[in-house]
Amino acid sequence: MNLAGKNLGFLLGTLTRVRHLPKRAAAYSGDVFGRRERRGAERTTPLRRTFAAGSPTCPKMCSLGKFDVAVIGGGLVGTATALEILESCPNLSCVLVEKESCLGTHQSSYNPGIIHTALLCTPNTMQAALCCQGLKLAYSYIKCKGIKHCMIGELIVAKNESEVARLECLYERALANGVEGIQMLGCKEMKRIEPNVTGCKAVYSPCTGIVDWGEVTAALGKDFQMKNGKVRTDFNVVGFDVCPDSRHDTPETNMHPATIYSDDNRMISAGFVLCCTGLFADRVSWLSGGQFDPYIVPIRSQYYKLNPKKCHLVNSIIHPVPDMSCPFQRPKIMKRLDGSVWVGPVSNIAMKREGYKLTDWTLQDIEEPFRYSGFRRFLTKNSKSIQDEALKCVSSDRLIAELMDYFPLFCSKDLKKIETGVCAVPIDCQGDVVGEVVMDNGTGAARQRILHCRTIPDPGATNGLALAKLLADIVITEVNKPFDPNN
Template sequence: MKYDIVVVGAGIVGLASAYQLLRQQPKLKVAIIEKEAQTATHQTGNNSGVIHSGVYYKPGSLKATNCRKGYEKLLEFCNQEEIPYELCGKIIVATDRKELPALERIYQRGKENGLDQISRMSAEELKNKEPYVSGIEGLWVPYAGIINYKKVAQKIADKIREAGGRLFFNEEVKSIQAFGSGQIIQTDQSEYSTKLLVNCAGLYCDKIAQMAGQQVNVRIIPFRGEYYELKKEKEHLVKNLIYPVPDPSFPFLGVHFTRMMDGGIEAGPNAVLAFKREGYQKTDFDLKEFYEAISWPGFQKVAAKYWQTGLGEMYRSYSKAAFTKALQRLLPEIKEEDLKPGGAGVRAQACDKNGGLLDDFKILEDRRSIHVLNAPSPAATSSLAIGETIADITLKHF
């Protein structure tokens, strides 16, 4: 089968890339290859369903610019396609005076990123928004919201089909070979000839890039995020979204409370090393993938630097009491018996050889391929903007 462009991965970034390509050049022959049976099976379908505002991100970074652009594009798409969402707003809570400088930095970044309606909050104002929260100061971010990204992904897939694009499921890429000016992609089911490959393979993006002959200087390290859910009788403790002030040296936001679009309240996630790339359960283990992670020089440097943080996250993974204690910093009334096991997601975190956990998006290209090698949160919010960026890069080749 011959195509102009083959996208690997039917998560929301891969779908958005194909969608934006077909919007700009409807005559292109575009296909998406996905190893699972449906769209949004991994990171897209297992995140917390938050519409991010762009308040945290360094002004001028790909994260900041794509989040703000993607936010507007996401809302416009949802309005057009009648996908439900709610801009309920969120609070970021400082529980200790040591967190106030970091809270001020977030406030200033938000302002620089164009979020004019964010505001500082006193302890009393925090209580007005979230009566059960404990904090000394906070930020009110009215732009934040909730959504079901699986529904967004499904609708984008529908639009791709309407535009003439093809989606192929249950096909895992096994090899990629240069052929003339293009590439031959061999799956376990079929063979595809394409002028250009767009790699949006998430947890396996580095593997796909290596198959395509790309010199990859990062490795994907899988971090599992585990959630609890509040029991029904305790859902009144949380009105909307409650976040802590994140550790500025660690690329995770910390355990928080999220009201979900389809009902219920999530508490979490933590961030623990997964023992396989799609390791959603504590017992999931793949020796080869685990060894690849721990033998990577960059991960060893990360482990040496953050071993105490890592041990704390691992302890909370196995101790409900410890997890509850972390949540009690925000909501002191939460008790162990108020929590029931929730789901889990695995984040594809790119790590360079020097021990850097990449915080920004990372896109590489050569004359035959484009590779999205780091697309962490807020990638779902940013997806239509990232897809537009990838489409622009891709169309330079045609």
């Protein structure tokens, strides 16, 4: 099934909103997102590189093949993009590179599994466009593949009159974004959907759904391989090289100027490389001379499972009116596919990029962020929220107190800690969360043959299939361009 079809208009019309970082990694006077002037030149080269760009020092390398396109990152976005490339251009050879032993190991699997509507997206932005189209593509694909899912609905509850104004703003956003079936409900109507909820008003989105995104990623990977795509797992990328003596005059010459190196002396050659590396998007881009920001802050999200005896009290996804200025989500109550109920997330800054335990840490992941002014500003701007989330991590009583505002039937004994997830939150030099798509080509000859997808707008999984259409179109255009080693 062609995920994109031939209708690229809605996304290509917003292509101008995709931010491309400056071509050079030198100090610059303007903000990389073009929004404000910087007070001083920010350091734009990486603080630490695992492997410098260029030829590796190891003399013996094992080649895993040559391909027209290599996609690095076997999460949902990378896998969907690789499939879309072969759907659109079956004559191309494509390899999907993943550092773990299977696809979709991290963010694509460790998440609450919600199919979001564009309820919280700012109207007339790429984020809203991606979410609206991604929702349609997600439902279309999972229905086609017979993947278990449920259009369960979402209820956003205003606990008192002081929150009604913000709730009405969300309702107006949803209308502007064309969210299907969106409703503003009074107390009586709200009780028909969720009898045990307390509040004065609510916004109801019936098209919000639940699915196992890890299963979706696995299905995409199988489809990719059915299209003769190749998957290379256990390949941890530590460097890139773009051969200065290569020529790529026409697609028929089948030249592969870009080389990808692993940490165990293996390499893959490609005509074009696309990187969708999630939690490591910044560090992988630095290997080809990418800009320092946007910098990835790993946010660890802790979820709880409700006592099975109380699961019948919840019918959908319920949460309070969100604070749009806060980077942390307010806790939701979520019905799951198996009938269980999850509560969360409780969020904190992880001390390790893939640190699923509260005690997981690495020295690099603790030290490196504090050397970046954007991270220090992020801490300052969100100090109260960070403190509140830390206290909720220590004691579930604080979480229960927050839930009691709109769902008073829980107590701390009803919750049991279960899964955690770590999501990539990109921030800029001002300490603000980046909510748009950011691309980075690196520097030198790599600019022509390597493209990094540095950010994926929230909600990332829902946006994934729509973003794949956009990325695949860019890759197909770029791979057919002549390679000029002197440029």
